[in-house]
Amino acid sequence: MNIYKWMVLAALALAVALPFTRQVVAGEFADTLDTPALHSNLAAQGPLTGLASAGERLVVVGQRGHILYSDDAGQRWQQAEVPVSSDLVAVHFPSASQGWAVGHDGVVLHSADAGTTWTRLFDGRQIGPRMLAHYQAMAAAEPQNEAIAALVAEAQRMTEEGADKPFLDVWFENERVGYVVGAFNLIFRTDDGGRSWTPWMERTENPGALNLYGLRAVGDDLYIVGEQGLVLKLDAASGRFKAVVTPYEGSYFGVIGKPGMALVYGLRGNLYRSLDRGANWHKVELGLPVSIVAATLDSAGRVVLLSQAGHVLVSTDDGASFAVQPQDTLAPASAVLASGDSLVLVGTRGVHLLPLQ
Structure with a gap:
C-alpha cells in the first residue's frame, strides 16, 4: 500500500x-x-x-x-x-x-x-477485465484515438496485476445511479443499482491518473476531489468530469456544502470555499495546520469539520469561518456525522460520541 x-x-x-x-x-x-x-x-x-x-x-x-x-x-x-x-x-x-x-x-x-x-x-478481480472489454470496444470504433489506446494498455496491466486497487x-444519486472512485483515476458508474458497472476513466480531466479520494453532490453539482489539488465537477451536458481550478496544489480529501456554497478540504488544514458553483475559490483560514479529513452538516445547517487528530471545527456562517469546539481529549479520527445533538466520530479507536455545542 x-x-x-x-x-x-x-x-x-x-x-x-x-x-x-x-x-x-x-x-x-x-x-x-x-x-x-x-x-x-x-x-x-x-x-x-x-x-x-x-x-x-x-x-x-x-x-x-x-x-x-x-x-x-x-x-x-x-x-x-x-x-x-x-x-x-x-x-x-x-x-x-x-x-x-x-x-x-x-x-x-x-x-x-x-x-x-x-x-x-463488484471487486478488483473484475476491474481489469471490465475495463479491457469496455476500452477494446471503444478502440475498435476509434482506432486512431491514442487516449483510448492508452486506456486499453492500462486495463491490460490492471488485469495482470489482479485485485490490488x-x-x-x-x-x-438514488437507488439506481451511483459512482465509485479510487486510486489512479479509477471511476465506475452504475445505472442499475450496482448490478453492472461502466468505466468512466475517459470521462475525467485527469491526465496524470491522480488518485480520486472523495466525491459528493453539492446542490445540483457533483464534485470529485483528489491529490495534487485535483477538483473535478460533472458537466451534465457532456457527461464528463471537468477540471476546476483552485489555488491549492496539495491533496483534497473531501467536499461538502449546500446550494450556493461549496467547501473542499485537505492536507495541512487547507480549506477553500466557493459561492459560485466552483468558478472561484477563496481560502478559509482555520489556524490549525492539521489535515481535515471529514465533514458533515448538522440539522441546523452548521458545517462541521474533523481533523486527522480529532479536532472538531464548527461554522455557523455557511463556512466563512470556523471555531474549534473544546474537547477534553483528542483521538485520531477519519469520519464524522451529526446525529441529533451529538457528533459520531470514528477512527483508529473505534466509535466516539461527542456533544455538539
Missing part, C-alpha cells in the same frame, strides 16, 4: 490493518474477497473509517470487512453479516434501506436492509 503515496483519510485506520490484508487460516492462503468478516465483540473499538446514516440508523465500516450498525444514535452497535474481510473505507446510503460500501481489493458491497446484511457486487469513496 505504500505505493499509493496517500491516504491520510484512510491511513488513520487502514495502516493498522495492512498486515492483515490477506489472511492465513490453518496455514493456508485465504483470499479476503472470499473470506467473510469475522465477528468480534471489540469491533466497535477497532479501526473504523467510514460512516453514514440509513434513515435513523447509523452504519460504520472499517478494517477486515467490519460493518456495524446502531439504532440508538451510536450508544450500542451490532455487527453486520459481510461476505468479505477486505478493509473497507467508505459507505453511502441514498435511502433508508439501500446502501453501498467500498474498500480495498476493489470491493463494492450492497445492502438492501439498512446495513444488516451485505452482498458483494482500492476504491476510496462511493456516492449514489
Whole structure:
C-alpha cells in the first residue's frame, strides 16, 4: 500500500490493518474477497473509517470487512453479516434501506436492509477485465484515438496485476445511479443499482491518473476531489468530469456544502470555499495546520469539520469561518456525522460520541 503515496483519510485506520490484508487460516492462503468478516465483540473499538446514516440508523465500516450498525444514535452497535474481510473505507446510503460500501481489493458491497446484511457486487478481480472489454470496444470504433489506446494498455496491466486497487469513496444519486472512485483515476458508474458497472476513466480531466479520494453532490453539482489539488465537477451536458481550478496544489480529501456554497478540504488544514458553483475559490483560514479529513452538516445547517487528530471545527456562517469546539481529549479520527445533538466520530479507536455545542 505504500505505493499509493496517500491516504491520510484512510491511513488513520487502514495502516493498522495492512498486515492483515490477506489472511492465513490453518496455514493456508485465504483470499479476503472470499473470506467473510469475522465477528468480534471489540469491533466497535477497532479501526473504523467510514460512516453514514440509513434513515435513523447509523452504519460504520472499517478494517477486515467490519460493518456495524446502531439504532440508538451510536450508544450500542451490532455487527453486520459481510461476505468479505477486505478493509473497507467508505459507505453511502441514498435511502433508508439501500446502501453501498467500498474498500480495498476493489470491493463494492450492497445492502438492501439498512446495513444488516451485505452482498458483494463488484471487486478488483473484475476491474481489469471490465475495463479491457469496455476500452477494446471503444478502440475498435476509434482506432486512431491514442487516449483510448492508452486506456486499453492500462486495463491490460490492471488485469495482470489482479485485485490490488482500492476504491476510496462511493456516492449514489438514488437507488439506481451511483459512482465509485479510487486510486489512479479509477471511476465506475452504475445505472442499475450496482448490478453492472461502466468505466468512466475517459470521462475525467485527469491526465496524470491522480488518485480520486472523495466525491459528493453539492446542490445540483457533483464534485470529485483528489491529490495534487485535483477538483473535478460533472458537466451534465457532456457527461464528463471537468477540471476546476483552485489555488491549492496539495491533496483534497473531501467536499461538502449546500446550494450556493461549496467547501473542499485537505492536507495541512487547507480549506477553500466557493459561492459560485466552483468558478472561484477563496481560502478559509482555520489556524490549525492539521489535515481535515471529514465533514458533515448538522440539522441546523452548521458545517462541521474533523481533523486527522480529532479536532472538531464548527461554522455557523455557511463556512466563512470556523471555531474549534473544546474537547477534553483528542483521538485520531477519519469520519464524522451529526446525529441529533451529538457528533459520531470514528477512527483508529473505534466509535466516539461527542456533544455538539
